[in-house]
Amino acid sequence: MKDTVLRTPLKAINWSRLQDDKDLEVWNRLTVNFWLPEKVPLSNDVPSWATLRPEERELTIRVFTGLTLLDTVQNTIGAPAMMPDAQTPHEEAVLSNISFMEAVHARSYSSIFSTLCLTKEVDEAFRWSEENPHLQAKARLILEEYKAGSDPLKRKIASVFLESFLFYSGFYLPMYWSSRAKLTNTADLIRLIIRDEAVHGYYIGYKYQRALEKLPEARQQELKDFAFALMFDLYEIEQKYTAELYDGIGLTEDVKAFLHYNANKALQNLGYEALFPPQACEVNPAILAALSPDSENHDFFSGSGSSYVIGKAVATEDEDWDF
């Protein structure tokens, strides 16, 4: 009898039948960009680590445990929570890649710790991360939206804010050290994480926009209001978290400009306009340069270039070009 019961067939994923080309495009990006922390020679930073003052070392370890917490949340809860919401089987596969890379990110911070720090210092910082009210509060606000039964689109908003905004109070510090020629290998590793997060934020934001455009206007407005309200709440917490971490070395205002700049970019990933005005987003040029080193600045229109710069040879897929 059992065999006569009608069942929905279980479906195998077919990558030759795409419903959304973006799934394959992002899958290819993510898999080509795959990396492991062992690829980065972190031990070269040992001498540089020794030049940091004790409070600078403590700050750095704390910042990295904070980042570890967010990657842990995204690995074990965030990315898996978005899988049942996926619109295509390929989207689920991309999310499984994202989930795994979050585990690699979380793992990387421990590679930094085991290379540079004493076990005792690291244990102390992990304890700090469990007790810090601001860090706990921001993670909890995100988790609220990851809960089963909550709105799938609000979940995507929360995910984009975690990946494109909440990480940056932490990412600031290794970029700052690298701009002063300190911990440069650690910065190389962090840049790999930043690159992954940019693809994650872009992809989830893209899926959000595809789903949003099918909804009636009232619902679109409700979600937009929710997004801006959540950004305000997270920013409130981030401000306090930032002050607590960076007041000691006098960098709080510099970090805040970086927060505003990244909050605007997170909103743009969702298809929304900027929240913070340009004056509030004037990021220290040394930090911008640390984010994209070797990317030459051909800023002809802002008057810094005296002559035209013609691009130099860059890797291209030559088979596509006819000339």
Add this chain to the structure above:
Amino acid sequence: MSGLVYYSSGSGNTARFMAQLGLPAQRIPIRMDDPVPMPDRPYVLICPTYADGEGRGAVAKPVIRFLNDPARRALIRGVIASGNRNFGATYACAGEVIASKCNVPVLYRFELAGTETDLARIRAGLEKFWGALCLTP
């Protein structure tokens, strides 16, 4: 004053940027079977970047197809590239690829859908750029 041609994919960042810029522009379609615009005067190309970690695949295929046509390519005068600084060394590198292929300058780079500052600089920059080109015999 001359033309603008742009490409924007499903994330719509460049399309939102162009809407804000408010200058007449032709859009290169995403779908390969949609008609490709034929500019009738010199233009600046505004193009996002899709590179992987090594800089490969920076320029979207519809843009490559557009530029592969000698008549369309003959009218390009410069490129404005967008991207995300979080991609490090490959930030907005579609601009450099197109510039070296077409032998035209990279005029400006901006992130995602741009900022008010970017819009102001590009408006002023384009005006000056076309003015200077008109004076060149």
